[in-house]
Amino acid sequence: MGKIYEKLTDRLREFVTTQPVFFVATAPEQGGHVNVSPKGYSDTFAVIDDTTVAYLDLDGSGVETIAHIRENGRVTLMFCAFSGPPKIVRLFGTGRVVTPGDAGFADLLTLFGPHPGVRSVIVVSCDRIADSCGYAVPFMAYEQDRTLLDEWAGRKDVQQRRDYRAKHNRESIDGLPALGPAETDPVTQHS
Template identity: 35%
Template sequence: MAKQFEELLPEHTDFINAQHLFFVGSAGAEGFVNVSPKGMDSLRILGPDRLIWLNLTGSGNETAAHVLENGRMTIMFCSFDKQPLILRVYGRTDVIHPRDDSWDELVDQFPDYLGARQIFDLDIELVQTSCGFGVPYYDFQGERDTLTNWASKKGEEGLQAYWTEKNQLSLDGKATGIR
């Protein structure tokens, strides 16, 4: 049932663009594996072999630590309506911070979210689709505004302090590169 592709095909791009939710998986050589759900308007496909996603401030920063260690990442999309399908994108990624030269060029592709802390630039090595027959139906009701409201209340200075306090080390004690 699973099929593999060297790059994103137009139908893969259409499928990804129709999803409201995706999952990011990463792991270091040792320690915890991280899987994070992502939403909002935070992913862009730049070509059949490249995509970027904007990482907003959260309680942890595991993905950044894993990427600094080995660059591996998997992004998974699931259809919760219509035709069942799971699409995984595997590759190597670079983490880009607001201090980096390419930040301004890439961040302009997203809404102006307060609390944007990194962009992950994924070089796609493999695309795999599978059936998704076991994925349940769910209805999209809308985006939550909780994260953007939280960031607004913190303000830029409060977010910087939060990054220093909560986002510099992973659960495994590995540096995230945020500072």
């Protein structure tokens, strides 16, 4: 059934980079809420090397992943095959949040397609790479990406995005710190 890998093989790289959606799971160190976030847009995920991946973190309704990663680093990414052979791949590891003011941010942005509303890049160093069967995962047909998030961010000017982030992205739903005041300033950041 399942297998553990020391690195992302060519076959695993192909699988994770071609899935139209993946899921990110994090949790606070003590109590609080476990968070699972779906991520879309095929050009927002990248394999950096054999054990490191990254994804583009865009403006959205919450900031749980950033808060949890900054508190304890734990993160799991899950990819499911909704078409073709049944397969699930989980990437367990330690995440770090790279914001526009951090060294290396501009280089990381080159890995992704153009999107307005970029908050950060989440980089994950994988310490466990595992697959398993997806025998119970249903077949579903991918039609297209929803463009609503990019459209929403594209309609906001810098001050509106600054206000939104200051109101919604400073702390998690459990009160953990997330983006600091300087990190909520979107200036003209665009991937």
